[in-house]
Amino acid sequence: MKILEKGIVVSNFEKARNLHFMEIRVPKISGLVKPGNFVSLLPPASSGAFLRRPFSVAGTGDESLKLVIRDIGKATHAITSLRDGDAIDVLGALGNSYPDFEPDKKIWLLGGGTGIASLLFLYGVHNNPDDRILWGGKCAKELPETSECTLATDDGSCGECGNVVEVTRRWLASDKPDYIVACGPRGLLKGVQQLASEYNISAWMSCEEFMACGMGACAGCAVPLAAGGYARVCADGPVFKAEEVVL
Ligand SMILES: Cc1cc2nc3c(=O)[nH]c(=O)nc-3n(C[C@H](O)[C@H](O)[C@H](O)COP(=O)(O)OP(=O)(O)OC[C@H]3O[C@@H](n4cnc5c(N)ncnc54)[C@H](O)[C@@H]3O)c2cc1C
Ligand code: FES
Known part of the structure; x- marks a missing residue:
């Protein structure tokens, strides 16, 4: 179900260079979202950007949504310039969601840049140690300090050295998950x-293609199958089984 709601910014912190963690109070939408869903935010009119923009849900709080x-x-x-108490128009919950993974199965969640958002939500909900x-990320400045994620940087300036695929390949030399879930470039x-x-690992991925209408009407977000x-990412996705889409 999609609801248009006037959200109120609860908090907004710059956690790394140009990377904001925001929490927006939307009592109705927050009760609907599942990991993988996204919401569409209407930028403040002063920005001169008139189209809604899609953002994955990174978690829920007290009648609120968390976004990265x-x-x-x-x-x-x-x-990201909004302050606590400011209003913003939110449309959601949009898109499909990740499957309901069995609680005892081991998942590796692999995120690049803001692709981490939906994975943080899934990680919290699946809650398997x-x-x-x-x-x-490219370098330490792009990533925040975090206790739950292992960090990896292309230049080795923090966390493991290498991109997400290289680091995962190293992990696979000694371990294997039941499922992989990925989101990023x-x-x-x-x-x-x-x-x-x-x-031979079952994998799902969330595709963050450019969107225009965001409502399934223009095919601007189409990915080949x-x-x-x-498939239209906004209406049929953004989550797909890895082998379903041609990248
Ligand atoms: C399903 C979905 C989920 C998303 N979730 C998040 C999220 O959790 N956090 C987040 O920060 N962003 C997310 N995005 C991307 C976000 O919607 C765009 O960054 C935003 O619309 C850019 O708007 P802008 O006016 O600030 O920048 P613009 O002026 O529109 O673009 C600035 C630059 O960013 C590039 N760009 C814009 N959109 C994208 C995109 N989708 N992919 C790659 N490059 C892009 C443009 O080519 C341009 O170079 C998501 C996109 C989709 C489709
Ligand atoms: S953005 Fe128009 S169909 Fe998806």
Whole structure:
């Protein structure tokens, strides 16, 4: 079910360079969201960005949603400049969600950049101490301090050295999960797709394609399917089984 709700910013902190952790009070939508869902935020009119923008839900709080937003352009700058108590128009819950994984199965959650958001939500909900969550970025300045995630940086400036796919390959030399779930840039998803096939591990990925209408009407977010044809990320996704999509 989709609801349009006036959200109120509860908190907004810059946790790493241009990376904000925000909490928005939306009593109705917060009761609907599942890991994998996204919401669409209407940027403040002063930003000059008139289209809604999609953001994955990173968790829920007290009648609220948690979001991880990187300030990269007009809309995200205006949204991450909001202060506690400011209002923002929120549409959700949108998109499909990750499957309900069996509680005793071990999941590796592999995120690049703000792709970590939906994985943080899933990690908290699945709550299995054997799960591992890996958060990759270019360098230490891009990633916050965190106790729950293993960090990885391309330049080795913090956490493990290497990109998410390289680090996962190292982990696979001595361990194997029941499932992999990934979200991040296309290169990361492609690498994870290859690893999952090579090691015969069931994998899901959330695709964060560009969106225009965000409502299934324009095909602006289409991704090719291995079986032929296309899927719309906003309406049929964003979560797909790894082998379903052509990256
Ligand atoms: C399903 C989904 C979930 C998302 N979840 C998050 C999230 O949790 N946190 C978050 O920070 N962002 C997320 N995004 C991306 C976010 O929607 C965009 O960053 C935002 O719309 C950019 O708006 P802007 O006006 O600030 O930047 P723009 O001016 O529109 O773009 C600034 C720069 O970013 C690039 N860019 C914009 N959108 C994307 C995109 N989707 N993928 C790659 N590059 C892009 C543009 O090419 C441009 O170079 C998600 C996108 C989708 C589709
Ligand atoms: S953004 Fe228009 S169909 Fe998905």
